[in-house]
Amino acid sequence: MATIAAPARRNLYTAGKLPVWVLPVVLATALVLTGLLFAALGAFGIGRTVVIGAIVFTIAMVLISGAVEGARKAKDRLATILVTSAFCLALLPLVSVVFETLSKGLPRFDIEFFTYSMRSIVGAGGGAVHAITGTLWTTGIATVISVPIGIMAAIYLVEYGRGRLARAITFFVDVMTGIPSIVAGLFAYALFVIFFGPGTKTAIAGAVALSVLMIPIVVRSAEEMLRLVANELREAAYALGVPKWRTVVKVVLPTSVGGLITGVMLAVARVIGETAPLLVAAGFTQSLNSNPVNGPMMTLPVFVFRSYADQGQDAQAYLDRAWTGALTLILIVMVLNLTARLIASRFAPKGR
Amino acid sequence: MSKRIEVHDLNVYYGKFKAVEGVSLTVEPRTVTAFIGPSGCGKSTFIRTLNRMHEVIPGAYVEGRVLLDGDNLYGPGVDPVRVRRTVGMVFQRPNPFPTMSIKENVLAGVRLNGQRLSATASADLVERSLRGANLWNEVKDRLNSPGSGLSGGQQQRLCIARAIAVQPEVILMDEPCSALDPISTIAIEDLIGELKEQYTVVIVTHNMQQAARVSDQTAFFNLAAQGKPGRLIEIGSTEKIFSNPDEKATEDYITGRFG
Amino acid sequence: MSKRIEVHDLNVYYGKFKAVEGVSLTVEPRTVTAFIGPSGCGKSTFIRTLNRMHEVIPGAYVEGRVLLDGDNLYGPGVDPVRVRRTVGMVFQRPNPFPTMSIKENVLAGVRLNGQRLSATASADLVERSLRGANLWNEVKDRLNSPGSGLSGGQQQRLCIARAIAVQPEVILMDEPCSALDPISTIAIEDLIGELKEQYTVVIVTHNMQQAARVSDQTAFFNLAAQGKPGRLIEIGSTEKIFSNPDEKATEDYITGRFG
Amino acid sequence: ANEAPDPGTGGGTTGSSLSGQLAGAGSSAMASAQETWAAEFQTKNPGVTVNYSPDGSGAGREAFAGGGVDFAGSDRAMKPEEVAPDALASSRCAPDSMAINLPVYISPIAVIYNLEGVEELNLDAATVAQIFSGKITKWNDPKIKAQNADAQLPDLNITAVHRADDSGTTENFTEYLSQLASKDWPHEPDGVWPIEGGEAAPQTSGVVDAVTNGTGTIGYADASRAGDLGVANIKVGDKYLKYSPEAAAAIVDASPLDTEGGERSQYDLAYKLDRKASGDVYPIVLVAYAIACEKYKDAKAAELVKSYLGYLASTEGQAAASEKAGAAPLSAELSGKVAESIAAIS
Amino acid sequence: MSSSTGSPGTAGAASNELPQPPGPGQAREVRRIGDRIFSGLSTGSGIAILAVLALVAGFLILQGIPALTSPIEDLQYKQPFFEYVAPFAFGTVWAAFLALVMAVPVAIGIALFISHYAPRRLATSLGYVIDLLAAVPSVVFGLWGIGVLAPLMQPVYRWLEDNLGWFPLFAGQASGTGRTILTAAIVLAVMILPIVTALSREVFLQTPRLHEEAALALGATRWEMIRMAVLPFSRSGIISAAMLGLGRALGETMAVAMVLSPSTVISFVLISSTNPNTIAANIALSFPESYNLGVNQLIATGLVLFVITLAVNMLARWIVSRRKEFSGAN
Numbered sequence A: 001m002a003t004i005a006a007p008a009r010r011n012l013y014t015a016g017k018l019p020v021w022v023l024p025v026v027l028a029t030a031l032v033l034t035g036l037l038f039a040a041l042g043a044f045g046i047g048r049t050v051v052i053g054a055i056v057f058t059i060a061m062v063l064i065s066g067a068v069e070g071a072r073k074a075k076d077r078l079a080t081i082l083v084t085s086a087f088c089l090a091l092l093p094l095v096s097v098v099f100e101t102l103s104k105g106l107p108r109f110d111i112e113f114f115t116y117s118m119r120s121i122v123g124a125g126g127g128a129v130h131a132i133t134g135t136l137w138t139t140g141i142a143t144v145i146s147v148p149i150g151i152m153a154a155i156y157l158v159e160y161g162r163g164r165l166a167r168a169i170t171f172f173v174d175v176m177t178g179i180p181s182i183v184a185g186l187f188a189y190a191l192f193v194i195f196f197g198p199g200t201k202t203a204i205a206g207a208v209a210l211s212v213l214m215i216p217i218v219v220r221s222a223e224e225m226l227r228l229v230a231n232e233l234r235e236a237a238y239a240l241g242v243p244k245w246r247t248v249v250k251v252v253l254p255t256s257v258g259g260l261i262t263g264v265m266l267a268v269a270r271v272i273g274e275t276a277p278l279l280v281a282a283g284f285t286q287s288l289n290s291n292p293v294n295g296p297m298m299t300l301p302v303f304v305f306r307s308y309a310d311q312g313q314d315a316q317a318y319l320d321r322a323w324t325g326a327l328t329l330i331l332i333v334m335v336l337n338l339t340a341r342l343i344a345s346r347f348a349p350k351g352r
Numbered sequence B, C: 001m002s003k004r005i006e007v008h009d010l011n012v013y014y015g016k017f018k019a020v021e022g023v024s025l026t027v028e029p030r031t032v033t034a035f036i037g038p039s040g041c042g043k044s045t046f047i048r049t050l051n052r053m054h055e056v057i058p059g060a061y062v063e064g065r066v067l068l069d070g071d072n073l074y075g076p077g078v079d080p081v082r083v084r085r086t087v088g089m090v091f092q093r094p095n096p097f098p099t100m101s102i103k104e105n106v107l108a109g110v111r112l113n114g115q116r117l118s119a120t121a122s123a124d125l126v127e128r129s130l131r132g133a134n135l136w137n138e139v140k141d142r143l144n145s146p147g148s149g150l151s152g153g154q155q156q157r158l159c160i161a162r163a164i165a166v167q168p169e170v171i172l173m174d175e176p177c178s179a180l181d182p183i184s185t186i187a188i189e190d191l192i193g194e195l196k197e198q199y200t201v202v203i204v205t206h207n208m209q210q211a212a213r214v215s216d217q218t219a220f221f222n223l224a225a226q227g228k229p230g231r232l233i234e235i236g237s238t239e240k241i242f243s244n245p246d247e248k249a250t251e252d253y254i255t256g257r258f259g
Numbered sequence D: 001a002n003e004a005p006d007p008g009t010g011g012g013t014t015g016s017s018l019s020g021q022l023a024g025a026g027s028s029a030m031a032s033a034q035e036t037w038a039a040e041f042q043t044k045n046p047g048v049t050v051n052y053s054p055d056g057s058g059a060g061r062e063a064f065a066g067g068g069v070d071f072a073g074s075d076r077a078m079k080p081e082e083v084a085p086d087a088l089a090s091s092r093c094a095p096d097s098m099a100i101n102l103p104v105y106i107s108p109i110a111v112i113y114n115l116e117g118v119e120e121l122n123l124d125a126a127t128v129a130q131i132f133s134g135k136i137t138k139w140n141d142p143k144i145k146a147q148n149a150d151a152q153l154p155d156l157n158i159t160a161v162h163r164a165d166d167s168g169t170t171e172n173f174t175e176y177l178s179q180l181a182s183k184d185w186p187h188e189p190d191g192v193w194p195i196e197g198g199e200a201a202p203q204t205s206g207v208v209d210a211v212t213n214g215t216g217t218i219g220y221a222d223a224s225r226a227g228d229l230g231v232a233n234i235k236v237g238d239k240y241l242k243y244s245p246e247a248a249a250a251i252v253d254a255s256p257l258d259t260e261g262g263e264r265s266q267y268d269l270a271y272k273l274d275r276k277a278s279g280d281v282y283p284i285v286l287v288a289y290a291i292a293c294e295k296y297k298d299a300k301a302a303e304l305v306k307s308y309l310g311y312l313a314s315t316e317g318q319a320a321a322s323e324k325a326g327a328a329p330l331s332a333e334l335s336g337k338v339a340e341s342i343a344a345i346s
Numbered sequence E: 001m002s003s004s005t006g007s008p009g010t011a012g013a014a015s016n017e018l019p020q021p022p023g024p025g026q027a028r029e030v031r032r033i034g035d036r037i038f039s040g041l042s043t044g045s046g047i048a049i050l051a052v053l054a055l056v057a058g059f060l061i062l063q064g065i066p067a068l069t070s071p072i073e074d075l076q077y078k079q080p081f082f083e084y085v086a087p088f089a090f091g092t093v094w095a096a097f098l099a100l101v102m103a104v105p106v107a108i109g110i111a112l113f114i115s116h117y118a119p120r121r122l123a124t125s126l127g128y129v130i131d132l133l134a135a136v137p138s139v140v141f142g143l144w145g146i147g148v149l150a151p152l153m154q155p156v157y158r159w160l161e162d163n164l165g166w167f168p169l170f171a172g173q174a175s176g177t178g179r180t181i182l183t184a185a186i187v188l189a190v191m192i193l194p195i196v197t198a199l200s201r202e203v204f205l206q207t208p209r210l211h212e213e214a215a216l217a218l219g220a221t222r223w224e225m226i227r228m229a230v231l232p233f234s235r236s237g238i239i240s241a242a243m244l245g246l247g248r249a250l251g252e253t254m255a256v257a258m259v260l261s262p263s264t265v266i267s268f269v270l271i272s273s274t275n276p277n278t279i280a281a282n283i284a285l286s287f288p289e290s291y292n293l294g295v296n297q298l299i300a301t302g303l304v305l306f307v308i309t310l311a312v313n314m315l316a317r318w319i320v321s322r323r324k325e326f327s328g329a330n
Ligand SMILES: Nc1ncnc2c1ncn2[C@@H]1O[C@H](COP(=O)(O)OP(=O)(O)OP(=O)(O)O)[C@@H](O)[C@H]1O
Pocket: B014, B017, B019, B037, B038, B039, B040, B041, B042, B043, B044, B045, B046, B057, B227, B230, C181
């Protein structure tokens, strides 16, 4: 390599560039200074220090960067800081909710909770078998109703749909995502009353209510996923003399199966926590009912809500159960999600 | 296994837009015909009408007749799916099915149609098709690995193997080499030379040298102006088109003195 | 406006995989240098290191030095954003911004600098750049319509116009014609001939004839085996490389007798 | 693990012959009492499942009249026109049967507050009315000070929390205000809070939470849910009285039956509460009714209802509700009357 | 499966491979039975969805009409219907709007962070963590809102009252419990965040590599590249994502019912105890004690909510379609 020292000349492409340590130093300084300032004012608080400190840091960083690196770089830094803080900001409620649920839900996260119903139990003890069973039934049936309809409708939109009908479906699917959940519940309840007489609250009615909420989500996500499948693959299949329906079933669906599963899981997660429609349509019971077409069935969200709303004398026991129910619900969704991811990665297109 | 194609006065439309106008030509069995012409002149559009692949595009339709050994592809009651099984197609960008292994890709045409093959029959078919596409030696040890793991040129040959596995009579290729490097291109050109012993081959290419190298017959397409339909200007033996075309436009195009 | 590029002993890695190894070469200002070589030999990878575009790919990094009139692009404190303003790039597939009009596309790079251009100045720049890219006459009546409405060749020239609007010193082109038809290709080739009067041009191409037609200097890349890094085999004046290369591999490749 | 043994496996140890499902719906104030009763009753009769759905009194009455449930729980009695056979055409009652209201749940309503450093708070009806109508806005208001000479009342805004939903608790609370502080509370008693604006929270739990989590808050809620919150002493006569079950139950005995508005069954025990009754009577009381048919279409349903309601009106049932749900047990006299009415159900 | 649809050939000399020209009267369009069944099924599913929606709408209209046509004195809530529903409609839109204003920028930020800022490996797991928020049931958000968020907001509201009281949004007495419309909107924002994030993230990730590289090659910084290539390309996707979030915010029932201190006023004030209720929460609150026409009245408010959703969606479609020719979808 060059042995003679080149005459010192500034590289044309070196913009003013802040060394990496500047950022953490400015951040720490901003936080400490703000903290001290608040302390001096006698109004120290972690929350306000972090918030004001972050603002001070942002302004300082942008100013420093603007001076050293120029306006464009400063803007870039501002964007980076904003994007990153958006992320941290979003983590706060998440962490808070999860922490809350864990810390309040763990005390009753015991064997009894998963082996007992609330039948004939007052005060402490008891469990949520009846509600877990009910949630699995209602969500399960809703999934069985919504997924085929939703995916087939998405197939229609992507593969067949042209003109008015397709546009109408796309539009009204969007509208359907806005049906308030309680209206879905009222609807399902009214529907079943017509056929099965007054007072019929059953898991299947709850499932119908959930389906009304679930179908549009399945359609939307499935549609997105199917559209991602390259047309080249479809053409490849057609050119082999494969009929359209087989192309869809054997090429398009397998190629997008990962995305489809993820979409279905999102939809399940969206409805599994619904309270209002189940309260109206699936009813309330303290006992285990494993018959989805006869008699009211408890579900976890209803269990959580009613445990909270109808606390008895021993209020803590009811609250504990409510939180454990919430924790269980989140865990169920997590397990479903993980399973879905496993299945999805198993089927995902190989290579690339 | 190879058929004559006769096209009579074919117009192709995309909705209201007439993309190709009044094409009549004949392709003899066991020959290679090259379509050349500037971009947008309707080569792709036209070649797709030879196996009704244009119907995949909403709004596209044809007027006129395409005869395959005398059978009109556009006759009433003709099933496009069956047409496509007789007339195979290979595309510009290699498009193996990403969810399938090499072997499954080759068998796709057969399997997707619900036919059951015995293990030996399918192993046989795989080998035969891959050999036919000059790919056997390169992939014989990894038939079960995903097809998308191959290099571009290999993927394109895999697609050819997939196309010949259903034993078509005609093979259409729309710029099969334009995404490939010269080595792979040469491999494919060699392959085309072999394919014509069994199949009727039609190929669209931008590469004049390629057309000259591989084809027996060359058709030159052009369009009068932007927005006007493309037309077949001249068709003839490759030798004649490249040495002594009838039309001035053809000569201009081939010598690069276009416009 | 135009600079010398010197590359010293450059290795390029994708994570752990060494894609290109030990490349050293010099490109003189106001010349056209063509990179040729089989697919996967690292041409694209290498050309992208000339304006640090490889850094866009997660995990990609280089060892070695690239000097632009003596300034090391990989020196400490170098801002890739500045590098890219000096070294422009045109890609294989035309990529005008679909949400912008033709005019906005041309001005896209200039607007970034936060400069406020007066209406006349910007109209001026648009015309100058589009003329520079040989596109002015074709689009002057529809500067406000979307750039994606142009034909492929026009889109590619629009991208060139966009690249030269920021007045770079070097223009890199990665297979700029491979998605285009011959007419558009010729238009671009002509353009390259004009561009070299002002810029240092580096072009990757699969088309040997194109390399022979447009370049002053040709570099041949190759890789020893699949999975091995690509290397620069030979670089020299185009005339010499195409008539009398030093290396056997180069000759084989150029004459199509490869492998 | 706690589920009923399969009927017919011969595992029944209590020898009860009852079996089947009993459906009820209604007042959420009664929810924990019903939970207690159902639990005890199911333990006694393992073949029976009682589902009491605390959907709300109105929903309960609707469900009852519409034939959705066997009995309803309601924090007001059904009106004469509601218990008439015509109105019950689609219910589970026999064609010409009336429905009867049976007071089975009496519970004091506590005025709860959350004010640091204030352990005891005395309030009279007028002050309560002024606080809840927003006329008194500060804790150190002279009117409050006058009644709480010893308390350290801060200069803090009062946030008065009322029920956001239509509720029996509100109806009884506002009835108390309109009877005892009509000058400061000119509104009709109503389940819906009559004043626009102010802090509102849904359900008893919501009110309790709002009061607990707020600063300088006051609200009203079923006394069993007061928990650790401060509970105000309410002026009765010239004393300040803290609620107690006996004081709450006393009011029903001191009140006449409601005879207005039309004909009722002889077994109907709808009361018209007299909150001005003197003595050790806690005036803010909620009385909730079980509503059943005099005669059912289905004899089996009648038997179940009869036996369930019989249990919950019994001393035993009332004691259980008092212990587990904080209700005020019915007096012996009232309990007897209710039992008599239940005996008439068929 | 591959049944030939051709009738026995007349042109015997021709190949037997292709179906022959059929006799007169045969349908021009030949579709195989599998295709017919399959397209029938998928079209049927699409129509079934429309039917379900029509049923829901029909149910709302049928059940809602009595509330609109009956004389006021028969109604449970003795007010002309539109007077009754106006504050709730206002509250619904206002709360959802606030939630959207808070959630969308943050969601775009998170989505960008995951798609363009965070290292790949980290990004996937981060995406998963955010998705997890979507799985938290609304009751839990309700409990969290009451127990954690509302108390946390009390001092903030007092501060706003003291320092920004002159500003109409922060006028009036700050709530002593923190259960204001702003708190409810924050809860809603947190609830719709995951869905908006997930969808935006997907569209961001789909920005063509080509366009991003084009921008970078012009010497754009990362942010400029995002502004130039990513955001314009994703515009319609972001709008759809926001609409989906808005749909959820408009219809959310339990969390609002639990967290909000509702009233029947129309007020923009963010920090007071007196807040407009939302339609969905009002249904949940009032339904238990409604009877006869009261039920119809509530269902009619549901119909109003439905119409609001419809209008919002139409607006969004219109926005998306306005600059269609410049959209990224080419
Ligand atoms: N799907 C379509 N809808 C409408 N017009 C189309 C469509 N595809 C192609 N066209 C138009 O039809 C004409 C012929 O296009 P075609 O793709 O067949 O040309 P080509 O000769 O194959 O060009 P290239 O060499 O670029 O592939 C062009 O004007 C093109 O714009």
